[in-house]
Amino acid sequence: MSSSKRKAGDVSAKKAKKNKKNGRSKDDDLSDFEDEFKSDVDGDVSDVGSLADEQELESELGPDDGLRVQGPDHVGRLLLCGATNWDLYNRKQAPKGCKNTAVKNIYTPHRFGPLDHVRIRAVASGCSAAHSVIITEDYKVYTLGRNEKGQLGTGDTEMRSQPYFLESMKDMNVVNASCGRNHTLLLTDRGTVYAMGDNKMGQCGVGNSNPNIMSPTRIRYRGPPIVKVVCGGDFSMILDLKGNLHSFGDPEYGQLGHNSSGEYFVTATKLTRAPEKAPKQVTTWIEKTKDHVTPVEVADIVDIACGTNHTVVLDSRRRVFTWGFGGYGRLGHAEPKDEMIPRLVKFFETQGKGIKAVYCGSQFSIAVSEYKMAYLFGKTKNTGDVNMYPKPIQDLSGWSVRSLGAGTTSVVIAADNSTIAFGASPCFGELGHGEMRKSTSVPMEVKALDGVYIEQVAMGQAHTLFIARDSTPEEKERVEQIPVYTP
Numbered sequence: 001m002s003s004s005k006r007k008a009g010d011v012s013a014k015k016a017k018k019n020k021k022n023g024r025s026k027d028d029d030l031s032d033f034e035d036e037f038k039s040d041v042d043g044d045v046s047d048v049g050s051l052a053d054e055q056e057l058e059s060e061l062g063p064d065d066g067l068r069v070q071g072p073d074h075v076g077r078l079l080l081c082g083a084t085n086w087d088l089y090n091r092k093q094a095p096k097g098c099k100n101t102a103v104k105n106i107y108t109p110h111r112f113g114p115l116d117h118v119r120i121r122a123v124a125s126g127c128s129a130a131h132s133v134i135i136t137e138d139y140k141v142y143t144l145g146r147n148e149k150g151q152l153g154t155g156d157t158e159m160r161s162q163p164y165f166l167e168s169m170k171d172m173n174v175v176n177a178s179c180g181r182n183h184t185l186l187l188t189d190r191g192t193v194y195a196m197g198d199n200k201m202g203q204c205g206v207g208n209s210n211p212n213i214m215s216p217t218r219i220r221y222r223g224p225p226i227v228k229v230v231c232g233g234d235f236s237m238i239l240d241l242k243g244n245l246h247s248f249g250d251p252e253y254g255q256l257g258h259n260s261s262g263e264y265f266v267t268a269t270k271l272t273r274a275p276e277k278a279p280k281q282v283t284t285w286i287e288k289t290k291d292h293v294t295p296v297e298v299a300d301i302v303d304i305a306c307g308t309n310h311t312v313v314l315d316s317r318r319r320v321f322t323w324g325f326g327g328y329g330r331l332g333h334a335e336p337k338d339e340m341i342p343r344l345v346k347f348f349e350t351q352g353k354g355i356k357a358v359y360c361g362s363q364f365s366i367a368v369s370e371y372k373m374a375y376l377f378g379k380t381k382n383t384g385d386v387n388m389y390p391k392p393i394q395d396l397s398g399w400s401v402r403s404l405g406a407g408t409t410s411v412v413i414a415a416d417n418s419t420i421a422f423g424a425s426p427c428f429g430e431l432g433h434g435e436m437r438k439s440t441s442v443p444m445e446v447k448a449l450d451g452v453y454i455e456q457v458a459m460g461q462a463h464t465l466f467i468a469r470d471s472t473p474e475e476k477e478r479v480e481q482i483p484v485y486t487p
Contacts, residue, residue: 068189071175074455075119075137077479079109082430082463086130086145087159107429108448113486125460127362128233128308129179139173141166149182150214151197161487180231191225201234202275203249220278232306243300246279253309254340255324257282287344307360314358320345329388330378347390361406368401381424395443405459412464414454419446428462451478
């Protein structure tokens with residue numbers, strides 16, 4: 001695929017400049033796109049995500065060389081459980097203009113009526129999200145849920161309880177997606193990324209910080225095709241074909257991995273943060289001991305997960321790196337310090353755990369090994385102990401984890417022929433155990449899904465989406481026995 005690549009070295013090769021304006025100096029730790037596209041932080045309100053820019057990015061795609069990013073190879077039926085009053089849940093009071101304040105919780109998995117006739121290839125949400133993306137067998141996109149910042153791509157800010165077909169993406173094949181608190185990333189089979197929703201902190205990566213991106217807009221990225229997208233609360237991570245990681249959005253706790261929280265003084269007393277408005281490559285990786293910090297060479301990244309304010313990645317040598325907000329041990333370094341640069345988790349080095357996948361909830365992380373073990377670090381309940389370093393989840397020992405979804409305090413897992421869920425109160429039905437057992441601190445099989453093979457799980461703050469396999473007459477018959485939820 002022809003594309004003009006921007007190397008991380010180009011940035012560091014430039015002399016560090018200081019922009020002095022109104023008596024303040026702004027550190028040039030911003031993206032290399034900053035100089036090229038002056039933002040509203042510097043007083044320039046030009047919309048760099050204009051149509052001309054879109055056309056320029058499109059032309060850079062070059063001729064179609066047949067290279068395609070592969071989506072999931074499974075398809076099945078969509079199931080849903082948990083809180084479905086999207087505007088209301090996880091809030092103490094209803095927002096202004098919220099018409100329906102009735103609690104609508106589904107306590108066991110249901111088929112989703114509006115899309116029950118459609119076969120689904122992928123589902124996406126996020127541990128900070130109250131919205132979801134549903135990708136059909138033929139790679140078309142539906143969005144659903146909260147929409148206060150335009151994150152559904154509808155062009156307005158009205159909540160959708162019925163799935164919304166994303167007409168603007170109908171000519172593209174969307175293979176995957178991810179949801180942040182109020183923004184969404186879509187990945188196409190040509191390795192391009194489209195973003196929509198809240199962009200105050202640059203989390204849509206379109207090169208500016210216009211508050212809302214109301215319809216899918218190509219991100220400001222030039223480089224190898226993107227193969228994976230992941231959203232944190234107000235930041236984003238993208239992984240390119242060569243295993244390089246790029247990040248953008250809110251750098252508050254160092255979660256972007258650029259050795260900065262983005263803070264600078266606007267006046268002598270007012271501190272603010274400069275967002276990263278376009279993708280910037282993460283180039284430095286370290287190992288820390290009590291006395292030394294040693295650079296680590298990372299060849300390529302193979303998996304990424306983001307919590308609300310932290311990031312976990314896995315490289316091709318099965319090493320785990322974490323950074324961002326360090327509270328409650330979610331980084332796994334046995335100390336609650338924030339990390340501004342990707343730091344090696346020593347636990348997995350010394351134990352030789354053969355990690356194959358990483359996942360994040362809001363304030364915790366999970367690493368799954370090829371030896372049928374899962375390790376949890378961080379906080380999964382509002383009271384009681386926290387795991388300051390990775391600890392094995394004994395009840396999951398021996399299960400082969402295929403897919404895992406993590407929310408605010410809940411975890412749902414597709415493993416072998418079962419679905420397992422656990423999470424501390426408050427829960428809203430996202431575990432699927434029924435109204436009599438809304439929460440459980442011990443992993444338990446979801447009885448309502450006995451005999452149902454779950455291909456994929458995705459969790460939002462307090463809702464869960466499943467893809468149930470229906471490729472044989474027996475599987476189809478079993479799925480048909482699941483009740484239907486129609487909003």
